[in-house]
Amino acid sequence: MNWNRYIKDYQSYLRIERGLSKNTIENYGFDIERLCLFLETNQIDVSPIKISEETLQQFIYEVAKELNPRSQARIISGLKSFFNYLVFEDYRNDNPLELIEAPKTGRKLPDTLSLEEIDNLIEAIDLSTNEGERNRAMLETLYGCGLRVSELISLKISDLFFDEGFIKITGKGNKERFVPIGPLTQKYIDIYKNAVRPNLSIKKGAEDTLFLNRRGNYLTRAMVFTIIKDLAQKVGLKKNISPHTLRHSFATHLLENGADLxxxxxMLGHESITTTEIYVHLDRSFLKEVMHSFHPRK
Known part of the structure; x- marks a missing residue:
C-alpha cells in the first residue's frame, strides 16, 4: 500500500487550494489514517486507486460498532472528500463512497451558560496569581467577542485596535474579520497586558502573541480547555462546558437581546448563515416574542 504520498498531496491541496486551517486538515488526515489502520489490521493490501466500495463498506460497518452516528457521518464525509480529490486529479474514475449514505444525526443544540453562570466562573478565578489575571482576560475575551479557542490563543497585540473598539481575528481558512470589543473586555486585557505580561520571560517568536503561558510561550488549546473545566468544577457547574460554550453563549445572548442573525x-466568522441559524433553535420564547412584537396581525 502506498497511501502516504496520496495523503500528503491531498493535505497540500486542502492547505493551498482550499485554504483550510491546520486543525481541519489534521482531522481529515485522521479519518484516512483510521481507514489505513483497518486495512492493515485485516491484511487488505490495496491502494487508494484500487480500493473498492465493498471494502469501504466493511470499514464503515466496523466504525459503526465503535462510534456514534455523528462521528460516523464525519468520517464518511471526510473520506468522500479524499476520494473526490483523487477523481479530480484523475487518479480514479469514480468515488467508491458516492452511494454510501451517512447516518442521520439530527441537529445537536450547543450548550449555553446564563450570564450568572459566566459571572460565577470568572469570579472563581484566583486573581492573586499572574495566571489568574490572564485567565480572567481570556474568559472575558472568549465571551465578550465570541472567539474560537484557536483564535484566542493566536490573538496578537498588533491585532488590538482599542481606540476604534475592534480586534482583528484570523479565523478558519486564514480569513480575517474585525470584531467589536467592549470597554470591560478591553479593561481586563489591558490589566494583563500592562501589569502581568511584561514580567514574563517571553520566548523568541512569541513577542507579539497576547496570551502566554507562565514560561512566556504560546498557550495550547488543551490548556484553555483545562482552565475552563477546572473553573466549572470549582463552582460546581454540572454542564459539560468548553471554550466553545462561551462562544455559543455570546451568540445566544446577542440573539435574545435583539441582535439580527x-x-x-x-462577528462569529461563519461562512454561511445556515451555521448561525442553529442559535435560533435555542430559545423559542424569543421567536414568539418577535412574532408578537413585529407581525401586523398580532
Missing part, C-alpha cells in the same frame, strides 16, 4: 454571523 446577519450581524451575529459576521
Amino acid at each position: 446577519r450581524s451575529i454571523q459576521l
Whole structure:
C-alpha cells in the first residue's frame, strides 16, 4: 500500500487550494489514517486507486460498532472528500463512497451558560496569581467577542485596535474579520497586558502573541480547555462546558437581546448563515416574542 504520498498531496491541496486551517486538515488526515489502520489490521493490501466500495463498506460497518452516528457521518464525509480529490486529479474514475449514505444525526443544540453562570466562573478565578489575571482576560475575551479557542490563543497585540473598539481575528481558512470589543473586555486585557505580561520571560517568536503561558510561550488549546473545566468544577457547574460554550453563549445572548442573525454571523466568522441559524433553535420564547412584537396581525 502506498497511501502516504496520496495523503500528503491531498493535505497540500486542502492547505493551498482550499485554504483550510491546520486543525481541519489534521482531522481529515485522521479519518484516512483510521481507514489505513483497518486495512492493515485485516491484511487488505490495496491502494487508494484500487480500493473498492465493498471494502469501504466493511470499514464503515466496523466504525459503526465503535462510534456514534455523528462521528460516523464525519468520517464518511471526510473520506468522500479524499476520494473526490483523487477523481479530480484523475487518479480514479469514480468515488467508491458516492452511494454510501451517512447516518442521520439530527441537529445537536450547543450548550449555553446564563450570564450568572459566566459571572460565577470568572469570579472563581484566583486573581492573586499572574495566571489568574490572564485567565480572567481570556474568559472575558472568549465571551465578550465570541472567539474560537484557536483564535484566542493566536490573538496578537498588533491585532488590538482599542481606540476604534475592534480586534482583528484570523479565523478558519486564514480569513480575517474585525470584531467589536467592549470597554470591560478591553479593561481586563489591558490589566494583563500592562501589569502581568511584561514580567514574563517571553520566548523568541512569541513577542507579539497576547496570551502566554507562565514560561512566556504560546498557550495550547488543551490548556484553555483545562482552565475552563477546572473553573466549572470549582463552582460546581454540572454542564459539560468548553471554550466553545462561551462562544455559543455570546451568540445566544446577542440573539435574545435583539441582535439580527446577519450581524451575529459576521462577528462569529461563519461562512454561511445556515451555521448561525442553529442559535435560533435555542430559545423559542424569543421567536414568539418577535412574532408578537413585529407581525401586523398580532
